[in-house]
Amino acid sequence: MRFATRVTIQAPAEAVWALLTDAAAYPAWNPTVASVEGTIGPGGKVTVRTAERPGQAFPVRVTAFEAPRRMVWTGGMPLGLFKGERTFTVTPEGNGVVFAMEEVYTGLMAPLITRSIPDLQPDFDRFGQALKAAAEQGA
Structure with a gap:
């Protein structure tokens, strides 16, 4: 299963990156997020709560961090039974950037677990549009 x-x-890439790495500010610009706690940086541990399911915590670790271009959040179950990996990329283009976000689920339990995951595509699209609005407003 994949969403993108x-x-x-x-x-500027730096403005987009600043929004993506300011955990406390996510709810102010992103309607899909209720809260993000932790440090969004190399090796950081982050807990995300979505607006749709604020009572459910999604703990992830920042497993790649190449400011201001790319980062990866990884979460899941031990022993690789289930893994979700969200990759954020910010690529300079013209006077701005192209932002891309992709989440892929893998592991032995993925076929079973992904059946219970709702269609996240609308939330992914809202995330991108909200990031665009916030970054362009601040530019």
Whole structure:
């Protein structure tokens, strides 16, 4: 199972990156997020609560961090039984950037667990549009 979004943003990469790495500010610009706690940086541990399911915590670790271009959040079950990996990329293009976000689920339990995961594509698209609006407003 895979979800992805891509959007062109007329703002500097650093401005987009600043929004993506400010955990406390996520709810202010992103309607899909209730809270993000922790440190979004190399090796950081982050707990995400979605607006749709604020009572459910999604703990992830920042497993790749290449400011201001790429980061990866990884979460799941021990022993590789189930893994979700969300990759954020910010690629300079013209006077702005192309932002892309992709989440892929893998592991022995993935076929079973992904049956209970709702269609996240609308949330991914809203995430991209909200990031675009926030970054362009601040640019």
